Amino acid sequence: MGDLGEVVGAPAAEGHKDIFQQNKMPLLELRDIHKTYHLGGETIRALDGVSLDIDSGEFISIIGPSGSGKSTLMHIIGCLDSPTSGTINLDGVMIHNASARQLASIRNKKIGFVFQFFNLLPKLTVRQNVELPMIYSGFSSKERRERAMNALESVDMEDRSKHRPSQLSGGQQQRTAIARALVNNPKIIFADEPTGNLDSNTGERILQMFDKLHTEGKTVMLVTHDPDIAAVTPRRIEIRDGKIANEIDPKLSGQTPRFNIGTNN
Amino acid sequence: MNLLTTILSGFREIRAHWFRSALTMFGVICGVASLVTMAAFVKGKENLLRESLAQSGGLERITVESEDDLPDYQKHLEDEIRGITLKDVYALRNNAPLVYNVTPIIEKRSFRSDLRVTRKGKSTRYTLLQGTWPESLDIMEHEIEHGRMFSDIEDHLAKNVCVIGTEVRNSLFGEYDEYGETIVPIDETIFINYKPFKIVGMLKEYMTEEDRKKKEEAKKNKENKERGFDWRSMRYKDSNSRRSMIVYSSKNSSILIPLNTLVSKLDSSFESGSKMDRSLSELTMKIFDVSLLEKSLQQVRNVLLRTHNGLEDFEFETQESFADDITQAIYNERTSGMFIAGICLLVGGIGIINIMLSSISERVREIGIRKSIGATNLDVFSQILTESVVLAVSGGIIGLISSPFLIDALASYAPDTTPPILTVESMVIGFSFSAITGSLAGLIPAIKAAKLDPIEALRYD
Numbered sequence: 001m002g003d004l005g006e007v008v009g010a011p012a013a014e015g016h017k018d019i020f021q022q023n024k025m026p027l028l029e030l031r032d033i034h035k036t037y038h039l040g041g042e043t044i045r046a047l048d049g050v051s052l053d054i055d056s057g058e059f060i061s062i063i064g065p066s067g068s069g070k071s072t073l074m075h076i077i078g079c080l081d082s083p084t085s086g087t088i089n090l091d092g093v094m095i096h097n098a099s100a101r102q103l104a105s106i107r108n109k110k111i112g113f114v115f116q117f118f119n120l121l122p123k124l125t126v127r128q129n130v131e132l133p134m135i136y137s138g139f140s141s142k143e144r145r146e147r148a149m150n151a152l153e154s155v156d157m158e159d160r161s162k163h164r165p166s167q168l169s170g171g172q173q174q175r176t177a178i179a180r181a182l183v184n185n186p187k188i189i190f191a192d193e194p195t196g197n198l199d200s201n202t203g204e205r206i207l208q209m210f211d212k213l214h215t216e217g218k219t220v221m222l223v224t225h226d227p228d229i230a231a232v233t234p235r236r237i238e239i240r241d242g243k244i245a246n247e248i249d250p251k252l253s254g255q256t257p258r259f260n261i262g263t264n265n
Numbered sequence: 266m267n268l269l270t271t272i273l274s275g276f277r278e279i280r281a282h283w284f285r286s287a288l289t290m291f292g293v294i295c296g297v298a299s300l301v302t303m304a305a306f307v308k309g310k311e312n313l314l315r316e317s318l319a320q321s322g323g324l325e326r327i328t329v330e331s332e333d334d335l336p337d338y339q340k341h342l343e344d345e346i347r348g349i350t351l352k353d354v355y356a357l358r359n360n361a362p363l364v365y366n367v368t369p370i371i372e373k374r375s376f377r378s379d380l381r382v383t384r385k386g387k388s389t390r391y392t393l394l395q396g397t398w399p400e401s402l403d404i405m406e407h408e409i410e411h412g413r414m415f416s417d418i419e420d421h422l423a424k425n426v427c428v429i430g431t432e433v434r435n436s437l438f439g440e441y442d443e444y445g446e447t448i449v450p451i452d453e454t455i456f457i458n459y460k461p462f463k464i465v466g467m468l469k470e471y472m473t474e475e476d477r478k479k480k481e482e483a484k485k486n487k488e489n490k491e492r493g494f495d496w497r498s499m500r501y502k503d504s505n506s507r508r509s510m511i512v513y514s515s516k517n518s519s520i521l522i523p524l525n526t527l528v529s530k531l532d533s534s535f536e537s538g539s540k541m542d543r544s545l546s547e548l549t550m551k552i553f554d555v556s557l558l559e560k561s562l563q564q565v566r567n568v569l570l571r572t573h574n575g576l577e578d579f580e581f582e583t584q585e586s587f588a589d590d591i592t593q594a595i596y597n598e599r600t601s602g603m604f605i606a607g608i609c610l611l612v613g614g615i616g617i618i619n620i621m622l623s624s625i626s627e628r629v630r631e632i633g634i635r636k637s638i639g640a641t642n643l644d645v646f647s648q649i650l651t652e653s654v655v656l657a658v659s660g661g662i663i664g665l666i667s668s669p670f671l672i673d674a675l676a677s678y679a680p681d682t683t684p685p686i687l688t689v690e691s692m693v694i695g696f697s698f699s700a701i702t703g704s705l706a707g708l709i710p711a712i713k714a715a716k717l718d719p720i721e722a723l724r725y726d
Contacts, residue, residue, distance in 0.1 A: 080637060080719050101641050108639020119634045119723065123281055133638040135270055180638065 292613025396527025633722025653707025661699025
């Protein structure tokens with residue numbers, strides 16, 4: 001158990017390189033996840049038996065064309081949706097049969113979301129936006145302010161804390177959103193097409209920011225349709241028709257597939 | 266999410282759409298203001314009526330009057346009628362323990378032209394002369410402001426003394442002398458049917474609390490100095506208020522003299538024979554316990570039937586019917602006022618529902634974002650509900666603030682209504698009604714918002 005504690009507790013800088021550690025408990029464990037929708041008498045299998053383990057400190061991307069089920073997968077892992085069948089264990093909590101209230105609390109404390117359209121509240125200032133998750137977890141206003149400023153500092157936005165989102169560029173808005181995702185110190189950060197609404201230079205900076213978070217030990221999951229973006233992550237999972245079609249995992253193969261996944265697909 | 270944060274965000278929401286919020290609040294403002302205003306007017310009227318009820322002796326006072334019309338089965342005994350006499354008074358004093366201060370009264374009124382009250386060429390317009398015993402002071406709720414009441418000895422000796430009301434003073438002496446001081450005509454002599462009477466006491470001036478205030482103000486303003494304050498200028502349109510004003514005016518126009526004096530010196534109809542057989546205008550008394558009204562009346566009736574040899578040539582008059590009229594009138598006005606205020610609040614509430622529904626459909630995305638970062642359904646529910654309550658309560662507070670102005674405006678527009686009285690009670694009720702309206706109106710939008718699916722909501726444009 002000392003072994004395990006060491007691995008989980010110190011994923012730090014070279015966590016993903018530690019490819020020989022196979023016996024540690026995964027942060028996220030999906031087993032045979034199914035999700036079906038009924039649309040006008042038709043049954044749509046959005047997810048059709050997905051099983052997946054994600055370790056703490058991993059930087060992975062979920063890739064697939066639109067309609068492949070990758071968003072559904074992210075919503076289910078992100079506790080916004082629940083699966084039709086299958087089990088999910090997130091950090092020791094079986095979230096597939098948790099109540100709505102528990103799910104809200106998990107979203108609040110263990111998960112950070114970064115969206116394509118930033119999804120900041122336009123009426124609030126940058127700092128108030130970052131404080132928002134902490135309002136639902138019951139921090140005092142002084143604590144909220146301190147932590148929000150720390151998070152903004154980590155994304156170089158502290159000098160914009162009094163601006164409204166409409167006064168910011170897309171990149172700045174996305175950095176604010178990242179600060180908001182980080183502020184409650186979540187176990188895992190989901191980024192759904194985080195660069196989809198940004199020009200390529202800004203997008204590059206945002207991706208670097210995720211890479212930096214990863215090297216600082218955060219678990220980050222990118223969801224994208226773009227193989228070039230997915231290429232920044234060591235581990236890539238390709239979803240097609242609700243199934244895992246292809247997976248590149250440096251832990252299993254030993255290869256370092258940086259920036260070459262695009263040619264494989 | 267704590268309450269303060271929620272309330273603050275509610276205010277932020279109102280400020281963000283202040284014009285829309287103001288329009289929405291208007292219904293609640295009207296509702297609360299009309300509720301409070303209505304309550305103030307009803308309260309003013311109620312106070313006036315209750316004061317006058319107390320002034321006329323309250324519920325404890327009962328009066329017995331002669332009744333010439335016998336019940337059918339006694340019709341053939343009509344010539345036996347002797348009316349109420351002093352015998353009855355003594356009989357009741359000795360035999361009816363549930364009543365006290367049984368007092369005889371013989372009344373003369375100036376408009377029946379058998380009464381003239383004069384002094385130095387001046388005479389009174391309307392006067393109510395009452396020959397009675399000193400106890401009547403308590404029963405009629407009289408208060409002596411200057412001098413004293415005549416005594417039992419003066420009654421026994423049939424002295425020419427009198428106690429006058431202020432209106433009599435006003436007619437015969439004027440109210441103020443040339444220095445603006447109130448005239449107190451104690452020890453002066455007036456003539457009642459050309460016989461001299463010494464004034465030994467003067468009653469206080471009876472008027473409603475509101476009128477008293479007005480009079481003091483007028484006095485300060487040095488107006489009305491020559492004329493004196495004329496209560497007749499206070500005219501009330503509805504019958505209940507008028508009835509209560511008569512209570513005040515007839516008390517002010519009273520002259521009280523000893524019963525014996527009246528019988529032996531002023532009564533031309535009085536022939537020889539025993540004083541005891543002189544028929545009285547009425548006899549009046551108080552009961553010890555209002556809850557024993559029925560029993561007391563029965564007791565008095567039993568005694569009187571004995572002294573009247575079984576003839577029912579008398580009838581009771583209690584203040585109960587007056588009290589019932591007051592309650593009924595107040596109830597009617599309150600109900601109709603509540604109805605109007607209720608409709609205003611209903612309309613205001615529907616306005617709030619409407620605006621909250623459109624507000625949440627504008628903010629579907631916001632709700633999705635809040636849910637995705639950890640807001641529970643309850644958080645969203647309470648946020649929307651709080652916004653609605655904040656909206657309604659703000660309207661309620663504005664309504665409360667504006668109600669005194671509304672009351673003043675209405676009172677000056679219609680000066681002949683009874684003066685309104687703003688009560689804290691009605692303001693508390695108005696405020697809580699606005700809060701209730703807000704919470705009921707917020708319920709549907711809040712449930713709708715809480716039920717939103719976060720994924721759908723995030724996708725919403």
